[in-house]
Amino acid sequence: MAVGKGTFPALPAIEGVRLGTAMAGIKKPDRRDLVVIEIAPGATVAGTFTRNAFCAAPVHVAKRHLASETPRYLLINTGNANAGTGELGMRDAEASCAELGRLAEVAGTAVLPFSTGVIGEPLPMQRLLAGLPAALDSLAAGGWAAAAEGILTTDTRPKGATASVEIGGQTVTISGISKGSGMIQPNMATMLAFVATDASIAQADLEQWLREGVARSFNCITVDSDTSTNDACMLIATGQGPAVSAEDDVARFRAALDGVLVELAQAIIRDGEGATKFVTLDVSQARSRQEALDVAFTVAHSPLVKTALYASDANWGRILAAVGRAPVADFDVDRVVIDLGDVRLVEHGGRAASYTEEAGSAVMAGEEIAIRIRLGRGEADATVWTSDLSHEYVSINADYRS
């Protein structure tokens, strides 16, 4: 199941980036499961990674390699997360990088590894390494769609987003792909995202813009509150286009970049495991952004709210109860106002006088639902996106050994 059509957009090539794929049979035969992204020299690259203490071997290795030099290749496999694999997993991740480096004539430390899929089984190294030449042979600037397919796990469809912006009379393009549909929560989800632009961006700027962009996109989505051991979001600036440094250019570029990150993050929720609804939670008038996020995530994680959404039931009592148990000090519930779409649901600590079941049901019948919660305590806000909790979610996760 998935919300909306989710058509994969035409992703323009990014000068300085080529993508190749192979069918290596890592978990299943006859599917793209190995992706190589080649980055031309002269680029800057930034990354954000899972904060799960049990992070996977490739995360350790990717962070170390990224700190040591600017990467020339990203190597991604699906079908196996190489997580919970101890010392063997570290050696396998290093060996994958070393072999790709040997074939491509760069140092192994210029390769970053990414893995997604089943936890706790050793990487099938023989099949993975055997697939590398084919992936390299297929490198092409137009390889985005194939790469978007090659990184999927339980996703039902590939995810991409693009934007362009004029900088100094030249067009700068941003293209990105993402994957993930389960184990999705703040602080990076079971998700991978690879975004590239042909702009020229200083390393420190790139890192800051990615960090702040991720905080308002991938770190604001939740399917099921679980954080994966393997999450990563990479941002590549190939430097083949104009520099983004003038204040006005930075603002426009960052707006476009944030738009791509939010679109890629939302695509993960729309394709959330068993999702039948796409839900936007807007919390405003909080004392701090953290407080707004706490309220939004408490509602977004509530199984009772999520099953009511699945049932298209405007069960405002469950939303109200979830808001009421959020970790907020000195909470004056009489000031809380909750709207469901354009319908006033809650005010003065109870159901709004103007509320009717018919009006609530009309909003809930849609696939895309907005819940707006005003706390009446301050001026901070946060937006979080989530999905509902369906029978199919249980089926997927009770049957699939992820």
Added chain:
Amino acid sequence: MAVGKGTFPALPAIEGVRLGTAMAGIKKPDRRDLVVIEIAPGATVAGTFTRNAFCAAPVHVAKRHLASETPRYLLINTGNANAGTGELGMRDAEASCAELGRLAEVAGTAVLPFSTGVIGEPLPMQRLLAGLPAALDSLAAGGWAAAAEGILTTDTRPKGATASVEIGGQTVTISGISKGSGMIQPNMATMLAFVATDASIAQADLEQWLREGVARSFNCITVDSDTSTNDACMLIATGQGPAVSAEDDVARFRAALDGVLVELAQAIIRDGEGATKFVTLDVSQARSRQEALDVAFTVAHSPLVKTALYASDANWGRILAAVGRAPVADFDVDRVVIDLGDVRLVEHGGRAASYTEEAGSAVMAGEEIAIRIRLGRGEADATVWTSDLSHEYVSINADYRS
């Protein structure tokens, strides 16, 4: 669905307490939905209540009445929570107490109201008030089983526990009932519990023993992480039996009381909405009890862990990932040891070398599963009880307007 047989025990009468019930047709006809508990003069009474900021009208009224005098009657209705009902709800709760007080010839403030059921609909006052005489007429010392039925909502069976202890050559008895199966989480669940003893206990002691007992029983269970707006646990000491004040007596009495509270709390989990597994999470070697609770609840709330439990899948990767994302500072995952029953699952940051799928599956096949997590950081521990996440949970909560 429910775990185990859950036979309702024979609950001994408590001198000084009588219980009556009626079928008032509050939500449905022909079911016990009104319960009155009469407390003879001379008792001490303590209560703990939900911490949900949106707490229901009867919670506000019960707390106020309890602070003003020792209650003579508890009035409980199921079928309607009188929550999210604003000023009307407060007036209805007060009026219920006043009418019971009038009939029983006590002050309205000597009555504590409790409501459970659907949120956001006004109490059907006419039917409720009309049921009071029948409930009073049926007051009997042996009314525990009928009362246990009369407080249920989505529960599939009544819940009771009893214990006795010798104090100064006399037998002191503790009897209690509880209800709740959804919206169950720490800081009181959608649960009501009423426990009485014939012992004589000073008010300050009673309050402390209840507070500390609830912290290790009802506040350590979670079905779905949602806190109800109506939770309450009441402890009555009728004072008809011997005083519990000598140090040794206190220790034995409190052990018996804690046993009753834990049994009533566990009964709620065994009857958790859609529950097919009863899961004990023991976290030890934490730096503080809060840290141990944080880890235990992170695992207990993980939908991925809960669906794996439902599938009887020893998916240690999901447990490990949940432990890894718990809010613990400077987490050295190499020191974490996880056992599933008697089977070593995780050590040194990955799957235990001795682990086999066969051994894990054998443990997961049972209805009662123990997961022990040693953090290797300190000496504090915590035990939390939870259930799995099944298709029936989704069905119950997508269909039932609670």
